[in-house]
Amino acid sequence: MTDPINPAGLPPPKNPEPQVPSTSTAIPGLKAAQHSRRAFLFKLSLLLNSAVGVVLAVPILGYLFGPAFRRDATYKHWVSLGPISNFPEGQTRLVDFRNPVTTDADGATANVPCWVRHIAGNQFQVFAINCAHLGCPVRWFPQSNLFMCPCHGGVYYADGSRASGPPERGLFEYRYTVTNGTLLIFAGQMPTLSNRACLEKPLIQIAPDSSAQAQQIPPTSPRTVA
């Protein structure tokens, strides 16, 4: 750095600028060496290695970011939750299913619970266990018709809509269908706020649910005379 000014490497004069102690000395013919054939070959070798690095980086990045680019839909499958006779009308029950995409290493973590609310006939609501706030497991209390979250106190009504607490929305719902008396849900992914398949769901379901709910009100809430 200081070579052109101070080729002998003498101690620098009193200088207000901060000085990095330098032990480098001028190499004779440095300038010529910079333009030699060897220097050119060295640069060429750098270029070659950069190219090899890129060739290597592409598959590594593909491996690393593979999960990020996989579409949500490829994870999801129809999963059976058992015959609908397991779910008495007007009740909400906890049921476990094995995640459709799983490996041996998953152990118990691939057993996913969900809340099944049998409204009437073939009308169901299947809620994810995860609170819409931060994913903690919500618990159903049939006495007060509420889902409560133990983490930050998110509370939801029987139909999964937000009652109080920090969640911004109601419980996540799985798509379901009833085939030959068996309840099937379209599952396979942990629901989060970025999981669009789940976010769209309640909008589709609002119409049949609310009408079923309206029919259900007399039997589920037996109001005694005041």
Next chain:
Amino acid sequence: MSRLKQNAIGIYAWFERRLGLTGPITEAAAHPTPPTSASWWYVFGSAATVLFILQIVTGILLALVYTPSAGEAWSSLQFLNHDITLGWFLRAIHGWGSDFMVAIVLIHMAQVFLFGAYKYPRELTWILGVFLLLFTLGMAFTGQVLRFDQDAYWGLGIGASIVSRFPWIGGPLVHMMLGGPIIAGQTFSRFFALHVFIIPGMLLAFVALHVWMVLHLGVNEWPMPGRIVSKATYDREYHELTSKVGVPFVPDAAWKDAVFAAAIILAVIACALFFGPFGPSGQPDPTIIQTAPKPDFFFLWIYAVLAYLPPELETPFLFIAPTIVIGAMLLLPLVAGEGEKHWSRRPVAVLMVSVIAVALGVFTHLGTFTPWSPIMDAWSGAPTPVACLKGRSPLERQGALVLQNKQCRNCHALGGAGGMRGPALDSIAARMTEDQMIRQVLQGGGNMPAYGNALSPAETRALVAFLMTLRGNNLTPAVDGSHILSQSEAAPSSGQIPSSPSTQ
């Protein structure tokens, strides 16, 4: 004897001829240090390094037995705790070592900040130190995941839920974090890789650079009020100081580092011996939902902040606040690289450290007993205090039953037992009138769900009748002022409270 000595010297010389390390090591060890810096205040950095080495050694020892698989990690921890000789002790040292390391790194950072040691020419040392803090916290979080129990499982769920809130790329980020669609084997494996390979590798590299810069730039001198750091003069001043009165780092300053490091390791051993290892708690089986997940000690404050943020502020806060905080820490030495070092001339710095320490302390304290969490079994586990039932009418006692059965106690304490999510009900009738209670119970609001669908009119009547008897230490019942006014206008002579509770 002298022959033995000669042989030893010969062997040393053989290695030294080939390694050539004695010179550089002696030079580094004896580098001149300002005599004032050979202080008990300057021991935290070396203590953090020693704790890091302890963590590496105990971590490797645990890896001899631990099974890094989502399906088997939990049972291998049980095996370590109960079947391997002193396995519990090694786990305890690793766990307590981690807590001590986070604490010492934080203390080291506060000390460096208050002593102005981040100023010229040590800006980059500080910046690398900020990364070292983040890596240390990263080790603490990923280590908590490897203790693969219920808290770890649901902690990952909380992590994924936070990441999912990231605008636009939230979904791909969640997949990156989980390594798949759910928290399962691949999620566990990538956290294992982070905890055992990636972050320790970064830590080693950054610690090496950090320590190298301390040697290269010299130990920060003891700050004096009025001694201003200026880029133009600092190097000369520091050189003069160390060359005139400097002492060799080894042994003049190093003995204090060594004593403190020994004390810290002893403290870790003592904690491990007396308090034992951390967990594991319940099995990481998501179908066991009877759990109230909680993060480890050093993340409790985040847990508390997340509970207290208004919902609409949460997502912006989660991403903007860390960006600002980390950005400010990184930019600090570049913005304030010159000027006063001494804390007595930097009141804002002292105030900042105090406010941050108090805030973290308060939030951590709140995190230890989570007043925002409903107590999920209070309704069945905490009986109605007898005093609340004495001399009550059948309707009021029926109301007490409703209060229990409808899980009100999960959020409302009575007689000191129950949740703290909502206000305690011991003196509720002194704060709310009957009408207000009915409205609050049926319609909810202000963080309370509406019970209109869950209570029959008879239940509501009984419940409110019971609540009207809860007046603490016989306080005056709450009164609707407008009610009195309207009544007094109609009949000026009667100044009675309209609906007095049926209590004694």
